[in-house]
Amino acid sequence: MPSFRNSPPPSLEFVDETTDSITLVFKGELRTDSVSKVWGKARKKTSSRLFSTVIIDVHNINYCDGTGIAMLADLLLETQRRTNVDITLEGLKEDFQQLLDQFDLKHFKPEPESKAKSIPITEEVGLTASQFLQDLKELISFVGEAFYSLWIALKHPSTIRWKDMLLTIERAGVNALPIVCLICFLMGLIMAFQSAIPLKQFAAELFIADLVSVAMLRELGPLMTAILLAGRSGSAFAAEIGTMKVNEEVNALQTMGIDPVRFLAIPRIIASIIVTPLLTLFANFMGLVGGWVVYVSLGFPTIVYINQIKSAVTLTDLWGGLFKAGVFGLLVAGIGCFRGMQTSMGASAVGQSTTRAVVSGIVLIVMADGLFSVIYYILGL
Amino acid sequence: MTIKNDIVIQASALTCAYGTSVILDNINFEVRRGEVFIILGGSGCGKSTLLKHLIGLYQPAGGSIKIIDQDLVHANQQEHRRILKNIGVMYQSGALFGSMSLLENVRLPLEEHTALDTHAMNLIAHMKLSLVGLGNFTKHYPSEVSGGMQKRAAIARAMALDPEVLFLDEPSAGLDPITSSELDALIRRLAESLGITFVIVSHELASIFAIADRVIMLDAETKGIIADGPPVTLQQSHSNAAVREFFNRGKHNNITQVED
Known part of the structure; x- marks a missing residue:
């Protein structure tokens, strides 16, 4: 057998x-x-x-x-x-x-086990520096290209791929709502709870409402939303476009005379700019709800909470936060698409660009946030 | 020395389907040891689907597949591993690991399945690569060599463990005529001297006439086998005109037989 x-x-x-x-x-x-x-x-x-x-x-x-x-x-x-x-x-x-x-043994030379070449540290520093500069150059040219395409797209809205954009709005916005709400509710709750203890020493628990509302509307609402967007959607953009790059789909677009930036990046960027402020609105609201839970449990009536918030924040705070959120959305989507376009060959390359999309997305968000603080301070907002 | 009568692969009443769409219905065939067995058919008739079922990537919707008397469909994990150790597969795109050099790609199955030392594994991997003409490219990475070379390296990797059955999905597509005929000669040699069984999905008529012992032709309409036999017989005297046409490259071609 x-x-x-x-x-x-x-x-x-x-x-x-x-x-x-x-x-x-x-x-x-x-x-x-x-x-x-x-x-x-x-x-x-x-x-x-x-x-x-x-x-x-x-x-x-x-x-x-x-x-x-x-x-x-x-x-x-x-x-x-x-x-x-x-x-x-x-x-x-x-x-x-x-x-x-089949083997010509006279001329057959098995290769010796190759050992990993060690690079002197100076060479490594030089390589890293030149890679960094190259990266920067590519980033600058991508920013230029993206803004140009964005400008063209806004001038001729018919060239925007609306279907792709709506799909991205659904995936990056609607589907992100539960996690954004949950995180920001907990943020508001934790912030209120943690501040209750020190404020109690001064009998100033009343001002928890001020703290939560100012922090959420001006800073944490937009920031948390953007960071979640970077983790959820920035990485997804990089992976999607990166896989297309590996499969030569991006090359195919190019040879068909279609600008990959306009085709792939612009719908995603516009979608993110629209979606981030909307998500931020929900984030702000849920943060305030989180604070309210602690506030009420401390024995204050709801109306006091509302009045306190009304006196603490203005509409300018809200709008300032939402504007920031829009810019964060632009940065996250832009860097996600950029890293996707940068993907080299191979399966590990996609993973690399996804990681880099998230890391540089978060770095850019925090840097932009710092810049906004300075600008808002100078403008007296 | 080859015993050609053992049945190596046996498919009985095999039905392949994706969800509710049936691709192949009630297929029966067997492949004998040392046979070069070609699966043929127009595009979209389920050749690759059949191959993927034969190597156990997909569960059939019905029927059974036996590889050397082992039931592939109901094999437990250990049996499955044993079957996989004895078959080699080359995928259409090569499917080499991009993070490893060609040598490391070929060495991987040896590292996982044998007790050989590194020196031996390197030598074997190098020999397999020189068999497919890549002896000078062992240190290259898949992205650094051409598509045809990737394909050849993939064949070398499929042969790494000297499997009893080799499944090749379009091995000669994308190769130049010379490399392609060298590959044909290699397949014949391995089949004859070692009794390795080949199951090949192919379109290349020249190569089919050169290597095939037996051909089955699948058809998208009937979802089954419409022809079964040696290629020359099918070309000359099959009752179905469509089959003869296929082997004669269409109605309007007068080529009677492609030379070896």
Whole structure:
């Protein structure tokens, strides 16, 4: 009955061993899964002493697959390593001899195990610096391209791919709503709770409402929304576009005369600019609700909370926050698409650009937020 | 030395479907040891689908597949692993790992499935690569070599463990005629001297006539096999005109037989 290989392992005997000659007698079947023992044994023996004559007897080998052939070749290649040795192979059956003859053993040079090259630190610093500069250059040109395409798109709204944009709005906006609401509700709640303790020492629990509302509307609402967007959608944009790049779909767009930035990036960027302020509105509201829960549990009536918020924040705070959110949306989507476009070949490249999209997205958000603080301060907002 | 009568693969009443759409219905065939078995058919008739079922990537909707008397469909994990160890697969696109050099790609199955030392594994991998003419490209990465070379490296990787059955999905597509005929010669040699069984999806008529022992032709309309036999017989005397046409490259072609 035919079955998978279950033949016994081949055997190896050393006969006629003298000081400078030896005969290796192989018996059985040389197969991938069973050859390793005799291979190691044979090599150990032939390299243990400087034999001048080695005879490899394979008369009794009735099956020899590619791995067996490799073993025989390895033993025969000993002549390459040492000049004063005479190795003969006896009794290899015709079928297997053909397999061995496929290799030109005289010119066959197995490569030595390559060791990872170590780069001197100066070279590494230089490489990193030049990569950074290259990255910066690409970023600047992408920003230019994106703004130009955005400008063209706004001038001719018919060129925008509305369907893609609506789809992105759904995926980056509507689907993100639960997580944004949850995180911001907890943020408001935690902030109120943590501040309640120190404020109590001054009997100033009343002002928890001021703290939560100012912090949420001006800073945390837009910031948290943008960071969540970077993690959820910036990475998705990078992965989508990166996979398209790997599959040469981006090249296909280019050769069809379609600008990949206009086609792929613009709908996503516009969608993010629309969606981030909307999500921020929900984020703000949920943050305030979180604060309200603590406020009420401290014994204040709801109306006090509302009045306190009314006196603490103005509409300008809200609008300022929403404007920031729009800019964050632009940055997150822009950097996501940019990293996607930057993807090189291979599966790991997509992973790399996704990671980089999230990291640079968050860095850009925080940097932009710092800038906004300064600008709002100067403008007196 | 080859025993050509063992049945290596047996498909009985095999039905392949994606969800509710049936691609192949009630297919029966068997492949014998040392046979070069070609799956043929127009585009979209389910050749690759059949191949993916034969290698266990998809569960069939019905029927059974036996590889060397092992039931592939109901195999437990250990049996499945044993079957996989004894088959080699080359995918249409090559499917090499981009993060590894060609040598490392070929060495990977050896590292996972054998007890050989690094020296031996390197030698084997190098030999397999030189078999497909890539002996000088062992340190290159897949992205650094051409599509045809990637394909050849993929064949080398499929052969790494000297499997009993090799499944090749369009091996000669994208290769130049010389490399393609060298590959044909290699397939014949391995089939004859080692009794390796080949299951090949192919369109290349020249190569089919050169290597095939047996061909089955699938058809999208009947969702089954419409022809089964050696290529020359099918070309000359099959009762179905469509089959003869296929082998003669259409109605309007007068080529009687493609030379080896």
